[in-house]
Each structure stands twice: as structure tokens, then as C-alpha cells.
Amino acid sequence: MKQHAFISGWRRSLVLAVGLCFAAASQSFAAPTTAQVNTTGLAVTDKEVTVGILHSLTGTMSISETGSVEAEKLAIEQINKMGGILGRQIKIVQEDGASDWPTFAEKSKKLLVQDKVATVFGCWTSASRKAVLPVFEKENGLLYYPTFYEGLEQSKNVIYTGQEATQQILAGLDWVAKEKNAKTFYLIGSDYIWPRTSMKIARKHIENVLKGKVVGEEYAPLGHTQFGSVINKIKLKKPDVIYAAVVGGSNVAWFKQLKAAGITGAKQTLLTISVTEDEVLGIGGENLVGFYSAMKYFQSLDNPNNAAFVKAFKERWGADSVMGDVTQAAYLGPWLWKAAVEKAGSFDVSKVAAASPGIELKTAPEGYVKVHPNHHLWSKARIGQWKADGQVKLVYESALIEPNPFPAGYQ
Amino acid sequence: MSAIYRNLLGGRSGLIGLAILAGLILLVLPALLDIFRLNLVGKYLTYAFVAVGLVLCWGYGGILSLGQGVFFGLGGYCMAMFLKLEASDPQSTAIQTTPGIPDFMDWNQITALPWFWEPFNNLGFTLLAVLVVPTVFAYLIGLAMFKRRVGGVYFAIITQVIAAIVTILIVGQQGYTGGINGITDLKTLGGWDIRTDSAKYILYYVNALLLLGCILIGRYITTSKFGRLLLAMRDKEDRVRFSGYDVADFKIFVFCVGALFSAIGGAMFTLQVGFMSPSFVGIVPSIEMVIYTAVGGRLSLLGAVYGTLLVNAGKTAFSESFPELWLFLMGGLFIAVVMFFPNGLAGIYEKYIQPYLSLRYFRKRTPSAPPPATAKRSASSSGGLTPSALPGATGRVMKNQES
Numbered sequence: 034m035k036q037h038a039f040i041s042g043w044r045r046s047l048v049l050a051v052g053l054c055f056a057a058a059s060q061s062f063a064a065p066t067t068a069q070v071n072t073t074g075l076a077v078t079d080k081e082v083t084v085g086i087l088h089s090l091t092g093t094m095s096i097s098e099t100g101s102v103e104a105e106k107l108a109i110e111q112i113n114k115m116g117g118i119l120g121r122q123i124k125i126v127q128e129d130g131a132s133d134w135p136t137f138a139e140k141s142k143k144l145l146v147q148d149k150v151a152t153v154f155g156c157w158t159s160a161s162r163k164a165v166l167p168v169f170e171k172e173n174g175l176l177y178y179p180t181f182y183e184g185l186e187q188s189k190n191v192i193y194t195g196q197e198a199t200q201q202i203l204a205g206l207d208w209v210a211k212e213k214n215a216k217t218f219y220l221i222g223s224d225y226i227w228p229r230t231s232m233k234i235a236r237k238h239i240e241n242v243l244k245g246k247v248v249g250e251e252y253a254p255l256g257h258t259q260f261g262s263v264i265n266k267i268k269l270k271k272p273d274v275i276y277a278a279v280v281g282g283s284n285v286a287w288f289k290q291l292k293a294a295g296i297t298g299a300k301q302t303l304l305t306i307s308v309t310e311d312e313v314l315g316i317g318g319e320n321l322v323g324f325y326s327a328m329k330y331f332q333s334l335d336n337p338n339n340a341a342f343v344k345a346f347k348e349r350w351g352a353d354s355v356m357g358d359v360t361q362a363a364y365l366g367p368w369l370w371k372a373a374v375e376k377a378g379s380f381d382v383s384k385v386a387a388a389s390p391g392i393e394l395k396t397a398p399e400g401y402v403k404v405h406p407n408h409h410l411w412s413k414a415r416i417g418q419w420k421a422d423g424q425v426k427l428v429y430e431s432a433l434i435e436p437n438p439f440p441a442g443y444q
Numbered sequence: 445m446s447a448i449y450r451n452l453l454g455g456r457s458g459l460i461g462l463a464i465l466a467g468l469i470l471l472v473l474p475a476l477l478d479i480f481r482l483n484l485v486g487k488y489l490t491y492a493f494v495a496v497g498l499v500l501c502w503g504y505g506g507i508l509s510l511g512q513g514v515f516f517g518l519g520g521y522c523m524a525m526f527l528k529l530e531a532s533d534p535q536s537t538a539i540q541t542t543p544g545i546p547d548f549m550d551w552n553q554i555t556a557l558p559w560f561w562e563p564f565n566n567l568g569f570t571l572l573a574v575l576v577v578p579t580v581f582a583y584l585i586g587l588a589m590f591k592r593r594v595g596g597v598y599f600a601i602i603t604q605v606i607a608a609i610v611t612i613l614i615v616g617q618q619g620y621t622g623g624i625n626g627i628t629d630l631k632t633l634g635g636w637d638i639r640t641d642s643a644k645y646i647l648y649y650v651n652a653l654l655l656l657g658c659i660l661i662g663r664y665i666t667t668s669k670f671g672r673l674l675l676a677m678r679d680k681e682d683r684v685r686f687s688g689y690d691v692a693d694f695k696i697f698v699f700c701v702g703a704l705f706s707a708i709g710g711a712m713f714t715l716q717v718g719f720m721s722p723s724f725v726g727i728v729p730s731i732e733m734v735i736y737t738a739v740g741g742r743l744s745l746l747g748a749v750y751g752t753l754l755v756n757a758g759k760t761a762f763s764e765s766f767p768e769l770w771l772f773l774m775g776g777l778f779i780a781v782v783m784f785f786p787n788g789l790a791g792i793y794e795k796y797i798q799p800y801l802s803l804r805y806f807r808k809r810t811p812s813a814p815p816p817a818t819a820k821r822s823a824s825s826s827g828g829l830t831p832s833a834l835p836g837a838t839g840r841v842m843k844n845q846e847s
């Protein structure tokens with residue numbers, strides 16, 4: 034019942050959307066024949082189309098990736114209730130990447146070669162994406178990748194539904210420089226490709242554009258839990274802003290030790306690009322009060338699309354669920370794919386990829402997104418200030434930012 | 445000729461065991477499986493190199509190494525460095541700040557190829573490095589440990605620490621190593637595209653033949669006088685030492701052989717899977733490799749291969765059918781093996797199948813040789829199986845591990 038109400042909400046806002054017209058039309062007219070919409074031997078029948086979901090269900094990343102799986106399944110169920118895509122119901126083959134990059138490569142190959150899936154929604158870490166990328170390019174598969182990431186990549190076989198680094202970083206730094214009159218920055222991140230690239234971009238922007246100064250740059254190994262020495266250095270340098278990209282379990286130690294050292298939101302500006310509502314569950318909102326996150330989506334965004342999304346998600350996966358940035362980006366994947374397939378009139382990967390640029394989604398929980406020819410999304414940058422209940426107060430929202438995975442002057 | 449028959453091939457039943465394995469991996473599997481599954485089997489077989497090496501180190505030498513992933517990884521990384529340099533020609537990396545160097549170096553603000561990468565432009569050097577680098581590393585570890593009479597549990601812990609250190613080093617130095625992502629997107633070997641189906645078939649066969657070669661070398665070692673000394677050393681190290689042998693040298697040698705086998709497996713892994721990452725170097729994969737050996741039966745060279753195949757096939761099958769439950773199933777399998785079949789697959793074969801076969805087809809073997817000799821002959825004659833005629837043999841091995 035509630036689900037139905039949600040869908041009728043969709044209908045109102047989707048009056049112009051091709052997909053819905055089609056869903057209605059497919060009741061009375063015959064769907065296009067399989068031979069027409071599938072010329073490359075994908076797993077498409079007259080009734081069904083098979084897609085893959087490839088995330089870590091086990092291992093260290095499963096905490097983060099579960100939200101993405103739930104969002105993707107929710108979107109697919111909603112699409113199926115609306116009549117599916119080109120008159121076909123979506124069937125899911127789910128595989129476990131097991132937080133292990135070679136396993137991701139193996140499973141992606143299985144999905145593409147054995148199951149012949151029409152598309153795959155999956156991957157979370159950059160490492161897993163790098164591991165499957167050669168497979169997708171070789172087998173000509175299509176991947177919807179949900180995580181905000183470091184950029185420096187653009188593949189015809191991948192649609193990146195999260196933000197690339199410049200989208201997330203530049204607007205946030207501009208805001209903090211203007212709003213907090215910040216001149217000195219202390220950069221800290223976990224030691225792998227995404228924080229390092231992000232910090233490289235941040236440093237160039239701080240030094241060249243904002244004319245500020247980076248007073249420290251530190252990287253902690255993944256899984257590191259001792260931040261005492263870094264915190265001491267921060268206390269000595271007294272930066273205007275701590276700019277953080279610490280990930281995973283390290284986050285818990287990092288924020289608790291900051292609080293223990295007396296560095297709290299009341300006295301110190303801290304802007305992080307790695308904390309979403311999902312992480313806050315583990316860290317505890319009380320340890321983050323007053324700090325800022327730069328993301329494109331927060332669960333507390335106040336718009337009708339998001340209200341419907343949050344409601345549907347909680348009904349499907351439990352009232353305690355939280356939705357972070359990546360969860361929302363994962364939710365976009367099936368809808369973007371649906372729109373692209375309907376625009377292309379075919380499930381063929383090359384045709385869907387070619388049809389993707391220019392696809393708009395006015396119903397996205399984050400507001401409005403559009404696929405750029407470089408396969409990333411136009412999206413807004415937002416800054417939220419954390420409250421004790423694990424939600425944010427939105428303090429800044431940019432205009433739509435063009436994705437630019439290879440930013441000139443930042444490399 | 446008869447020496448080759450006896451020592452290299454392991455006599456009649458050893459030859460039959462080897463022929464069955466060779467038939468399985470060279471004929472049956474390629475005939476039954478499509479190229480995707482066969483490529484997976486090829487991947488599993490690269491782990492079997494490590495397992496075979498562990499049979500020598502652990503089953504025979506009593507040296508439990510929990511860091512074989514290091515040698516697997518070193519071999520794999522040496523190979524990956526060559527392939528990565530070949531994939532990073534200036535045309536395909538034109539988008540980078542510094543074209544012509546691997547992409548991850550460019551992301552880490554490195555502007556010139558580091559000196560230790562330079563020689564990996566040469567295929568000959570690379571192939572040599574695949575074999576030499578891990579072996580020399582193992583030699584140094586062995587020299588430092590065994591000469592000081594560090595052994596048993598202490599050695600196992602130290603190898604584990606080395607695995608952790610090497611992982612941290614690789615992850616931390618991402619500008620030079622690719623960090624946690626590893627070295628990815630490998631395409632060609634000397635201009636030959638390793639991603640095509642025909643290349644996968646060729647690599648599979650090269651891999652299978654190399655593995656059979658390693659098994660033959662392993663069998664030669666175990667059936668020689670050296671193999672007998674290894675067993676003696678495992679069961680009563682002091683006695684061997686007092687007999688005038690330098691125990692440390694034997695241990696170093698067998699540890700180096702184990703490392704060498706692992707490195708070959710690592711290089712073949714990189715070629716068949718198309719990338720290398722620190723997730724094969726650390727503690728978890730190293731222990732997993734010990735599990736393959738335990739499941740197969742740690743005194744059986746052939747059993748190690750079957751154990752590797754079984755565990756990995758189980759992993760793939762369970763995780764495909766039950767993506768949310770598969771780890772429990774794997775855990776159950778391991779517990780069952782340890783509880784009911786402490787000698788692994790080889791133990792099952794020896795306890796139930798071999799007596800039946802012997803009765804039906806083979807002459808009865810002459811019993812009642814002194815225990816170590818029986819152990820040795822039985823190990824070689826049935827493809828390296830634990831002697832069932834030796835009650836308490838397992839107990840002694842276990843005790844030796846604990847001491």
C-alpha cells in the first residue's frame with residue numbers, strides 16, 4: 034500500500050518521463066521483440082532481462098556496501114512494479130565480491146561471460162573497480178559505479194553515479210575559505226589512491242586558487258587506529274581547517290581521539306569528505322557534533338523526491354536504516370540504466386552506453402542529475418554540519434557542477 | 445632408467461597417480477569446461493604451486509611457513525612489473541602528466557621511472573627475477589632463522605610477521621608498487637595479447653605443465669636421501685644434528701625450493717588473471733594456502749593439488765549459489781576436514797580407496813620395514829601418502845609441530 038503511494042508520487046513528478054508512458058503502454062501494446070532489443074546475445078527473454086549486482090556481502094567492506102545493495106534492489110523492485118524495462122521484468126543475479134579485489138574480477142567475469150547480464154550495478158572501492166575494469170572493457174559489459182572517487186578515469190563501459198574528486202572538493206574548499214575565513218589547512222587521509230589524489234587536488238586548489246597554506250599533510254595506513262601523534266601535530270600547527278579523508282574503521286578511532294584531545298566542533302573547523310550517515314552509525318553522532326561533511330547527498334535533504342525515497346527505503350529495509358551519499362548514488366544506477374535503455378530502444382551495451390550522455394533524472398533523491406558525455410553525473414556539492422542524532426543540518430548547496438575527471442591544473 | 449622410474453615417477457602406483465592427475469588437468473578439465481571456467485581452474489592451479497612447496501617445507505621438513513604469500517606475491521609482482529611497463533607505452537598513457545610511466549606512478553606525482561623498475565623492461569631479466577628474487581629472499585630469511593636454530597612455532601610467527609611487513613610496504617609505497625590497488629590492467633606479453641581465449645588456453649597448459657614439473661622435482665627430492673633426511677629431521681632434529689649433518693642447510697634448501705615454486709605460481713597467476721595485488725601477499729592468503737595443503741594431505745604432493753582444487757572450487761561454487769552464506773559453508777568444510785580427516789584427501793584415499801585397489805589390482809606390498817623407511821617408501825609409492833601402516837605417525841607429526 035505504502036509502496037503504491039510512493040509510486041503514485043513518482044507518477045505525478047514523472048508526467049513527462051518516457052519510462053512511465055511506456056509502462057502504461059506496454060499493457061496494451063506488445064513489447065518489442067527480443068531479437069530487436071538484444072542483438073549481442075545478452076540474457077534477455079520476452080519476459081525478463083537479467084542484471085548483475087556485485088558488491089561485498091562479506092569481509093571488511095560489507096558494512097559499507099550493504100547500503101548500496103539495498104538501494105539497487107529497491108530501485109529494481111520499484112521499476113519492476115512499474116512494468117519493468119521495455120516490457121521486461123528485471124531479474125537479479127547477485128554475486129559476492131568478498132572485499133577481495135581478485136574475487137571482484139572473477140565474479141564480474143562470471144556475470145558477463147556466463148550469465149550474460151545486460152548490466153552490472155556494483156563495486157565500491159577504487160581497488161575493486163580497477164580490478165574489474167579490464168574485464169568490463171574486454172567483454173564489453175556495462176557497470177554502474179556508485180562511490181565518490183578520485184577521478185582520473187573515464188571508460189565507455191562505466192557510468193559513474195557518484196562524484197569525482199573535483200566535484201566534491203573544490204566547492205567545499207571555496208565554502209570553508211569564504212565562510213570560515215580559513216587560510217591554513219591540515220590535510221589528513223588514509224593511505225591509498227583516493228585520499229592521495231583528493232589531497233593533491235585540494236592542495237593545488239588551496240595554494241593556487243585560495244592563496245592559503247597547507248601546514249601539514251599526513252597519511253595513515255588503512256585500518257590505522259592510533260592518531261595521537263597526528264593530533265599532537267595538529268595542536269601545534271593550529272590550522273584553521275582540518276581537511277580529512279580517513280576511511281573505514283579508522284574513522285571511529287580518529288574522531289573519538291580528536292574528541293578526547295579536546296578538538297571539537299565548537300573550537301575547530303573540520304571538513305571531511307569521507308563521512309556519510311553510514312559511517313556516523315559506527316562513529317557515533319556525539320563524536321562528530323559541529324564538524325562538516327562535503328557530499329552530494331544527505332538523508333535529511335528536504336525535497337519530495339528524497340522524502341519518497343527515504344520512506345520507501347525504510348519500509349523495505351527497516352525503520353533503522355540510514356541512507357548515505359553512496360546509497361543514494363547506487364539507487365540512481367537502475368533508474369539511469371532504465372532511462373538509457375528506453376532511449377536506445379535496446380539492451381545492447383554499446384547502444385545503451387551511447388545513449389547515456391544527456392540522460393536526465395528529475396526524480397533523483399538528490400534533486401536533479403544529468404549524465405555528462407564523460408559518463409559522470411552533473412551534480413551539486415553540499416555541506417552538512419553533523420548533529421548528535423547522526424543527521425546533518427544542511428549549511429551550503431552549490432549550483433550544478435560539471436564533472437571533470439581529468440582536471441587541468443590539478444594534476 | 446630404473447632410478448628415474450623409482451625416484452622421479454615414484455614407482456608403479458606413483459606413476460599411476462601422476463598420470464591420473466595429468467590426465468585430469470591436461471585432458472579432462474579442458475574438455476569439460478568452457479574457457480571461463482578453465483581459466484578459473486588455471487588460477488587455482490597457480491595456488492597449487494604454493495601447496496606443493498608447502499608439502500615439502502611443512503609435510504616433509506616440518507617447517508610451517510605462514511608467509512608463503514610473500515613469495516607468491518614477489519614472483520607475481522616481478523611478472524606484473526614487466527607487463528605493466530609494456531602496457532604503459534607513451535601512446536596509451538598520453539593523457540598523463542608524464543606519459544610512458546605506469547598510471548599509478550603518475551597519480552602519485554612521480555615523474556620518472558624508478559631505477560629498480562628499469563630492468564623490468566627486459567623479458568629475460570624479468571623471467572630470471574621471477575625465479576631469483578623470491579628464492580634469494582627466502583635464502584636470507586632461512587639463513588637468519590635456521591642458523592640460529594629458530595624453528596617450530598617461532599618460525600611460523602616470524603613468517604607471518606614478514607607477510608604483514610611486506611604487505612604494509614607494498615601498500616604504503618603506492619607510488620612505486622601501485623599500493624592497495626595493485627598493478628592492474630595488464631595487456632600483453634612481448635606483444636602477445638594475454639587476454640584472448642587462445643592465449644588463455646596456452647597459458648593454462650604452460651601452467652599445468654610447469655606444475656607437473658614442480659611435482660616431479662618435489663617427488664625427486666622426497667624420494668632421495670635428502671628426503672629421508674628431511675623426515676628424520678622433522679621427527680628428531682637433534683639426532684640428525686648429532687649424526688653430523690648441518691640441519692640448517694637442509695632447512696634453508698627446502699624453504700628456498702618452496703619459495704621458488706610459489707614464485708612460479710605467482711608469475712603464472714599474474715599472466716592468467718591479468719593483475720597482481722597485495723591481497724595475495726598478506727597473512728590471510730598465506731594461511732589459506734596452508735589450508736589447501738592441509739585439506740589435500742600435507743605429505744602428499746598430488747593431494748596438495750587436489751586439495752587446492754577442491755577448496756577453491758568449493759569457494760567459487762558456494763559463493764555463486766549462496767552469496768550471503770558461503771563463508772559459513774567453507775568454515776564448515778574446514779572443520780569437517782580437520783575433525784574427520786586429519787590427513788586430508790590423501791588420508792581418505794589411503795585409508796579407504798587404496799586398500800581396496802591394492803587388494804583388487806596390485807600385488808601385496810611387503811610390509812615390516814623400519815618405520816622411517818616405510819614412511820618414505822609409502823610416501824613415494826602412493827604419490828606421497830601418509831603411511832597407514834604407521835599408527836601414531838600423525839600424532840608424532842602434530843607433536844612435532846607444537847614443540
